[in-house]
Amino acid sequence: MKNVKIIGMALAAGAICLIFPLLGRSAPGVAGQTVAPVWSLEDVDGKTVRSTDFKGKVVILDFWATWCGPCRAIAPIVEELATEYQGKVKIGKMDVDRNQATPMRYGVRGIPTLLVFKGGQVKEQIVGYVPKEKIQQALNKHVG
Numbered sequence: 001m002k003n004v005k006i007i008g009m010a011l012a013a014g015a016i017c018l019i020f021p022l023l024g025r026s027a028p029g030v031a032g033q034t035v036a037p038v039w040s041l042e043d044v045d046g047k048t049v050r051s052t053d054f055k056g057k058v059v060i061l062d063f064w065a066t067w068c069g070p071c072r073a074i075a076p077i078v079e080e081l082a083t084e085y086q087g088k089v090k091i092g093k094m095d096v097d098r099n100q101a102t103p104m105r106y107g108v109r110g111i112p113t114l115l116v117f118k119g120g121q122v123k124e125q126i127v128g129y130v131p132k133e134k135i136q137q138a139l140n141k142h143v144g
Contacts, residue, residue, distance in 0.1 A: 058142045059090045059117040060135075063108050065097050070129040071112040077132045078114075081139070088143050118142045 062078050064071035082091040096103045096111055106115060106122065116124035116138050124138040 054090055054117075054120075056119070057090055058085075058088065058139060059092065060139065061115045061117065062091070062093045063096050063103050063106075063111050063113040063115070064093055065095060065111055067097075068111050074112050074114075074129050077135065080132065081135060085139060085143065089139055114138075116142060 060078075060081070062071075062074070064075070078091060078093070081089070085091070094102060096108070103113075108115075110127050112127075112129065114124075114126040114135060115122050116126075123142055126135060126138060
């Protein structure tokens, strides 16, 4: 998992953990309509991560849980893609049990869910276990 970042930071008493927070905004759950503001947080390795670090890049965020069988089944595929798309796509994982606010803001109702972001907007949403090729097709639409 060296190319896949588990991103999250507990903020205040609500323990809201975020990668692309939508503070003060509602998420329609429709691809292309969710825009994230500028943010900065510390990742699980203690390094500062800023939204500007991802500017112009394609980001895929895997919403998952430890108890989810399909999430565990798709994890090796996500890890393979992180290696194959290294330098082109940033890949992160978000545990929905530890980070409940962000999935709700993005309309994530089932896991695994993969959201593909470009330019701070959700461009693709993939729900459930899917073959590697389907994820590659979604990524290739946005990788230039």
